[in-house]
Amino acid sequence: MSWHLVRRWRDKLAAAEPPRFTGLSTEGAVAARDAALGALDDGSLDTVARVDVRAFESAVVVAARTVFTAPLEWCAVLLGRGTRVVLKMPAGEPGWAPELVEAAEACSLPLSWTEDRSVVARHPLVVAMGSDATIAEIRATARADARVLAHGHKFSVCWVTKPESWRALAQDLALYDTRGCMSPVVILTPLPLEEALDDLSVAMARLQERYPRGAIAPMEGAAIRARSALARTVGQERTGFGWAIHVVPTEHIEPTPLPRTPTLVSVANLAEAIAALEPHVGSLGTVGTDEAGSAERWLDGGACRVCSVGKMQRPPLVRMHDGQPWLVTTGRAVWSEV
């Protein structure tokens, strides 16, 4: 067990220079890093340490491009148990991996990184994040006896019923520039539409001042303009420097995240909101809500996780992940009757 080393690793990362190759602005990268490291608090690590599983000897964590901190919690849990971990990063996009590894080496934790795809075939545990196509390829490549924990495309939404929630929601939208699977891609609200647009616009503009949006990929720019065209045709649009809000009818909901570009959908009530997501329910991940009583309804409606508005991208370490008991599945469950 290496939990004390993981704590040291966490503290070293927190004190390091801002992560470099994240695609986010410096302010955005620091906010995302700090949010992710914040989940590795001592109490949570103690709780994870008590989960009764045996460590895999080694594991490979296949990271996606979107959320640069995504491998952090997986590495922390695996390294804490004594598993040797290899981070497989997308070709040409090392992300945070070099800094994670450098800090780990300084703490004598067995973490390394590579761009070599064949590494997937060499470990008994494979944790994979990425597109459905990537996941399918990884499953085909992994060795026959490997355990593959795959996390494909999920999208998240937010249910806002109180005007005071917009500011907190903007935090969810800003973190990782809305690219993560826990970012609210769609916001559903029964509040008066014009007021909702006004309030959310103000919140997003303020957030842009504090955490400027980072770089936009060519395809993202094109996709934002395409969605803008759709909103102008079938709904309406509000834009500011570094952000946009697209209002569309429910039949035009598109569960694909675009940086700082949420879709706002006006609905009459919670039942209508849940029904609006029915065509996409298989990919529904997190639901942020400011209506405490709605949690059960959202879980029944297909959500994997329900949390408060403003906490969507700050999941606690001890939780289910995509509906899976990840703290258990990342170890070897054993049962001895002798």
Next chain:
Amino acid sequence: MRPAGRSEIVSRVEAFILGQSDEVFGILALDLHEWQRSHSQVTAALSAGEIATWRELPAVPVDLFKRVPVGTVPEGQGVAFATSGTTQGRRGVHRTWDTSLYDLGALRWARACVPQLPERSHALLLDSDLHPESSLSHMVDRLGAVQGWYLTETGVDIQALEAALAAESGPVFVPCTAFALAEWLERGTPQLPQGSVVMVTGGFKGRVRAFDAESLYVAARRAFVGSDIVTEYGMTELSSQLWGVPGEPYRPPPWLKALAVDPVSGEVLSTDQAGQLRFVDLCNVDSAVCIETLDAGVVHDDGSVTLLGRLAGSVARGCSLTVEEAWSRRTG
């Protein structure tokens, strides 16, 4: 019912294509846009303020063709061409009241770019009778007498293709997607009568495989000694096509102009700067005169276009994928 004023605008475009008018491209493009603004909900929604030149025309992203009816033709009426991006779930639909302008422009520019185009053709494409939604097959059908269609659900029917070609005594036209040509070169024994013309269209990078364009052309030249290889760039959402030869920029017809824009800001770039491609196509009378693609490219001073492939991160789609999907099914 066809909207008022359509026949007048179509006549003007026809005269422009035939070289029978002294109209200026930019004026005709602006007039067409204004007409569309009056009759198309999408164009009206995307238009704002005064437009001084054709370079400022609001562009309709190709993605919008998947989501709403674009243009003046209601669903269920006219002729509908559809994209082949079947694994995306939604297909882009481009409707036109009739294909007269499409056919006129396609034939005229193909003959101008490839004067030696043989009349008889063997197409490594989907049968236009079975797939009337394929604009590519429609175009090929108009360019000559198609003797056979050899792209099936399971890939290219190489045996039938080569048997039919062996019976030909004169030059033939062989239109094919890049993926279909690659399959033929890989699995078959390709031979063509002297003077034949091979037309290659479609992308080189798909969902399950990608290959190098230059290598494909080298292999094709080696296989088809005595024949010409030409390239074509078209898309479902456009009514006009660009033609070229391997390794050189595509040439647009006089009734189509290309622009490169900054993919993030949408601002028009100067010539010879790489960006996201937009096309202003006078033949798109019934849909939208200005289309924004998901392709990257460079527009040169003479209007020709060097294609650089898909924008970074874009989802693969296009004609070539029909073959690729067949491969995927066969191997997977």
